[in-house]
Amino acid sequence: MSTTVIKIENLYKEYRLGVIGRGTLYRDLQSWWATARGKEDPNSLIGHTGNGKARDHILALNDINLEIGNGEVLGIIGANGAGKSTLLKILSRVTAPTKGSIKVKGRVASLLEVGTGFHTELTGRENIYLNGAINGMNKKEVSRKLDEIVDFAGVEQFVDTPVKRYSSGMYVRLGFAVAAYLDPDILVVDEVLAVGDASFRKKAVNKMKDVSKGEGRTVLFVSHNMESIKSLCTRSVLLSKGKIVNQGDTIDVINAYLSRASEDVRMHGGERIWNIDNAPGNKVVRLMAIRTKNKKGKICSEFDVCEPFYIEFEHMVLSGNSQLSIVIEFISQLNNQVLLLSLDNYVSGPWGSQKPRDKGLYKSKCFVPANLLGEGNIFINFRIFTPPCPANQSEQIKEMGVIGFTVIDNHNLEGARGSYPYDLGYVMRPKLQWVTESIQPIDNKF
Amino acid sequence: MDSKDTDKWDLYIKPKRGWFNIEIGEIFRYKDLILLFVKRDFVTFYKQTILGPLWYIIQPLFNTLVFTFIFGKVAKIPTDGVPPFLFYLSGTVVWSYFSHCLNETSNTFTTNAEVFGKVYFPRIAVPISVAMTAVFQFLIQFSIFLGFLFYFWYKGSDINPTIFIITLPLIVFHMAILSIGFGMMISALTAKYRDLTFAMGFMIQLWMYLTPIVYPLSQVPEKYRLFILINPMTAVVESFRGAFLGVNSITPQELLFSIFLSIIFFIGGIVIFNRVERTFMDTV
Numbered sequence: 001m002s003t004t005v006i007k008i009e010n011l012y013k014e015y016r017l018g019v020i021g022r023g024t025l026y027r028d029l030q031s032w033w034a035t036a037r038g039k040e041d042p043n044s045l046i047g048h049t050g051n052g053k054a055r056d057h058i059l060a061l062n063d064i065n066l067e068i069g070n071g072e073v074l075g076i077i078g079a080n081g082a083g084k085s086t087l088l089k090i091l092s093r094v095t096a097p098t099k100g101s102i103k104v105k106g107r108v109a110s111l112l113e114v115g116t117g118f119h120t121e122l123t124g125r126e127n128i129y130l131n132g133a134i135n136g137m138n139k140k141e142v143s144r145k146l147d148e149i150v151d152f153a154g155v156e157q158f159v160d161t162p163v164k165r166y167s168s169g170m171y172v173r174l175g176f177a178v179a180a181y182l183d184p185d186i187l188v189v190d191e192v193l194a195v196g197d198a199s200f201r202k203k204a205v206n207k208m209k210d211v212s213k214g215e216g217r218t219v220l221f222v223s224h225n226m227e228s229i230k231s232l233c234t235r236s237v238l239l240s241k242g243k244i245v246n247q248g249d250t251i252d253v254i255n256a257y258l259s260r261a262s263e264d265v266r267m268h269g270g271e272r273i274w275n276i277d278n279a280p281g282n283k284v285v286r287l288m289a290i291r292t293k294n295k296k297g298k299i300c301s302e303f304d305v306c307e308p309f310y311i312e313f314e315h316m317v318l319s320g321n322s323q324l325s326i327v328i329e330f331i332s333q334l335n336n337q338v339l340l341l342s343l344d345n346y347v348s349g350p351w352g353s354q355k356p357r358d359k360g361l362y363k364s365k366c367f368v369p370a371n372l373l374g375e376g377n378i379f380i381n382f383r384i385f386t387p388p389c390p391a392n393q394s395e396q397i398k399e400m401g402v403i404g405f406t407v408i409d410n411h412n413l414e415g416a417r418g419s420y421p422y423d424l425g426y427v428m429r430p431k432l433q434w435v436t437e438s439i440q441p442i443d444n445k446f
Numbered sequence: 447m448d449s450k451d452t453d454k455w456d457l458y459i460k461p462k463r464g465w466f467n468i469e470i471g472e473i474f475r476y477k478d479l480i481l482l483f484v485k486r487d488f489v490t491f492y493k494q495t496i497l498g499p500l501w502y503i504i505q506p507l508f509n510t511l512v513f514t515f516i517f518g519k520v521a522k523i524p525t526d527g528v529p530p531f532l533f534y535l536s537g538t539v540v541w542s543y544f545s546h547c548l549n550e551t552s553n554t555f556t557t558n559a560e561v562f563g564k565v566y567f568p569r570i571a572v573p574i575s576v577a578m579t580a581v582f583q584f585l586i587q588f589s590i591f592l593g594f595l596f597y598f599w600y601k602g603s604d605i606n607p608t609i610f611i612i613t614l615p616l617i618v619f620h621m622a623i624l625s626i627g628f629g630m631m632i633s634a635l636t637a638k639y640r641d642l643t644f645a646m647g648f649m650i651q652l653w654m655y656l657t658p659i660v661y662p663l664s665q666v667p668e669k670y671r672l673f674i675l676i677n678p679m680t681a682v683v684e685s686f687r688g689a690f691l692g693v694n695s696i697t698p699q700e701l702l703f704s705i706f707l708s709i710i711f712f713i714g715g716i717v718i719f720n721r722v723e724r725t726f727m728d729t730v
Contacts, residue, residue: 093566096724133479
């Protein structure tokens with residue numbers, strides 16, 4: 001076992017919820033007065049969980065203990081709000097823990113965002129120096145790396161142009177390049193590999209692999225993309241509600257995460273209903289109900305890959321002046337990416353010429369054919385927008401992850417996998433037509 | 447935990463640290479960052495302006511003209527025998543360094559929230575760089591002042607610079623620790639309670655009128671003199687005028703008191719700044 005370079009002991013982080021206002025000052029003074037007399041902070045959760053007094057406080061990290069060895073690439077996974085980013089923030093000293101400690105050997109550099117501290121009026125070169133210095137490099141170190149950084153970002157021609165003239169792609173590439181050449185002993189990375197275009201993403205992931213495997217640095221890596229976690233990390237921890245609930249081999253931890261997630265995904269049991277006051281939406285339209293149903297019309301949240309099903313929405317039109325169009329997106333739990341997007345066919349005529357929908361309650365159904373989605377957990381994003389504006393500029397309703405369901409593969413011979421017995425990965429599963437025929441037999445003569 | 451264990455670790459992250467804990471070595475390690483901040487702020491100040499660096503001299507000259515007209519010609523406040531224009535220019539140049547540092551430092555956390563939220567570096571690098579950037583601005587404005595000083599001296603005005611002009615760096619340093627010390631205290635509070643951001647503008651304005659900028663200390667009635675002298679900036683302005691114009695009415699004891707008070711502000715500022723910088727991200 002290699003030497004431990006990061007040792008996290010009994011780490012807690014408490015956040016206060018709600019708005020800072022007049023009441024805050026009073027509670028600050030109360031907390032200060034209590035601690036000044038050596039008493040417990042009456043506004044803290046730590047020490048007396050569950051007495052109901054500290055309702056506006058939340059524990060983002062709850063008793064974390066973790067040791068990370070030299071040269072290890074550790075993946076940190078968990079649902080949104082599990083505490084992943086908080087852990088990285090404490091480790092990169094952006095914020096302090098509430099209780100507990102972290103001991104570190106070597107220099108830590110954090111890559112929580114690309115292009116931190118870029119000044120748009122300064123040139124690419126000046127920003128490389130500034131960004132390097134913000135991340136703890138001195139001028140000499142940056143000068144030595146300058147050419148490599150510029151080359152990696154692919155901005156040779158623009159290095160003396162102010163970055164405000166850069167395209168957004170160039171901007172993030174430069175930001176990533178500076179951070180990638182920081183040369184720390186420990187690198188803390190939060191979801192930044194999702195920047196740039198596909199070819200740059202690949203380059204970035206390869207660079208990360210070099211950093212960890214080739215140069216033997218310790219890397220802590222947070223991502224929602226299980227594929228990049230799988231390809232980079234050997235060991236992972238799974239956080240849930242501020243606690244470590246699973247750790248070990250990355251494949252096992254990811255599986256644990258997905259099976260937990262599958263329970264979360266189906267937490268609504270295939271049906272959600274709102275009443276008019278709290279329904280998502282605005283005074284134009286509101287989403288009243290959403291259901292996932294199998295072909296018999298029974299509410300269900302688990303479907304076989306070979307089984308057709310449909311998603312049913314009820315929406316209430318409150319203002320009769322707007323053309324309305326529904327968009328639903330199918331999001332894969334595995335990598336948080338959109339698998340499939342579908343517009344309702346209300347917009348099938350000439351664009352922008354639809355008759356506004358009259359006031360009232362409507363029910364729409366979106367039929368998903370058999371053999372389309374692969375096995376896994378799917379979230380639905382639901383949006384209603386008002387044509388002729390583009391969907392992203394006129395959203396009336398935007399409900400991300402409004403409902404979820406699981407697609408399972410029972411290895412039914414009718415499915416696209418046929419009798420293939422092994423893991424197919426997370427892919428769409430349409431049954432495409434295949435023909436294979438013999439066009440030139442070879443006899444056994446030679 | 448035994449001490450042998452702590453020796454092996456380079457970094458020990460824990461909830462609270464001591465009252466007065468600035469690692470000088472760490473600040474020194476980040477000296478390139480401080481210099482780059484200075485360069486950034488200096489260069490970007492006049493980017494995309496037509497008059498560019500001229501703005502550094504337009505502001506004080508314009509202020510001085512207004513003061514000369516209102517307080518010199520209209521209100522006819524005596525200026526210890528110094529030409530009013532030169533008298534007001536000296537006050538404005540000194541005051542603009544102080545108010546610039548104070549104002550910028552007091553917004554440290556709010557204006558840098560984005561960077562502070564993503565990456566660690568000693569936060570005190572920002573106030574230090576503010577004070578250093580302002581020195582350049584001061585030098586430009588100061589050379590304008592010197593130019594007018596020579597002009598009036600050549601024309602035969604009664605101006606008697608003294609040997610104390612060599613203390614100029616100390617005068618500036620005095621202002622620097624006072625303004626960033628006080629600014630850091632305010633910044634810690636503005637991080638949480640934004641009300642102070644709004645109050646800062648007129649607080650600085652009010653402070654200026656409590657400092658002998660538009661009037662000489664010698665004109666302050668005896669019963670208010672103590673009140674004006676509690677303000678540490680009074681001694682700064684008076685010693686500057688004493689050195690360059692040969693007029694002042696401040697005693698060495700009063701100057702020492704001002705220096706003492708500034709050091710207190712500076713230490714207090716660091717203590718408060720230190721406590722806030724660790725958790726302020728949770729409140730913005």
